[in-house]
Amino acid sequence: MLSLDVWGRLFSALGYACGMAIFFYVNAAIVLFIIDAVKAKSQGRKIKTGIKVMFIIAMVLLAIMIALGIYVFVLLLRLSIYGPF
Numbered sequence: 072m073l074s075l076d077v078w079g080r081l082f083s084a085l086g087y088a089c090g091m092a093i094f095f096y097v098n099a100a101i102v103l104f105i106i107d108a109v110k111a112k113s114q115g116r117k118i119k120t121g122i123k124v125m126f127i128i129a130m131v132l133l134a135i136m137i138a139l140g141i142y143v144f145v146l147l148l149r150l151s152i153y154g155p156f
Contacts, residue, residue, distance in 0.1 A: 093132050100129035 073081075104118070104126040111118050 090136070093136060097129040097133050100125045 100122075103122050107118050107122045
């Protein structure tokens with residue numbers, strides 16, 4: 072049985088890994104969207120549907136990450152002011 076400290080470290084590492092994966096996915100989606108938009112404009116066509124869907128998913132993930140970041144910031148601020156619950 073793993074101790075709570077080990078579980079905490081594992082979940083922390085998993086959180087960092089997920090955060091980095093989402094970061095790279097969002098950046099790739101934005102870059103691909105911009106590149107395809109420029110090519111589509113020069114060729115007189117619409118932006119590809121798959122890239123639009125990827126961009127929308129990336130924006131939703133980005134909004135979730137921002138919301139979680141604000142939540143954790145407020146939680147830590149509350150803990151620093153009022154102490155443990």
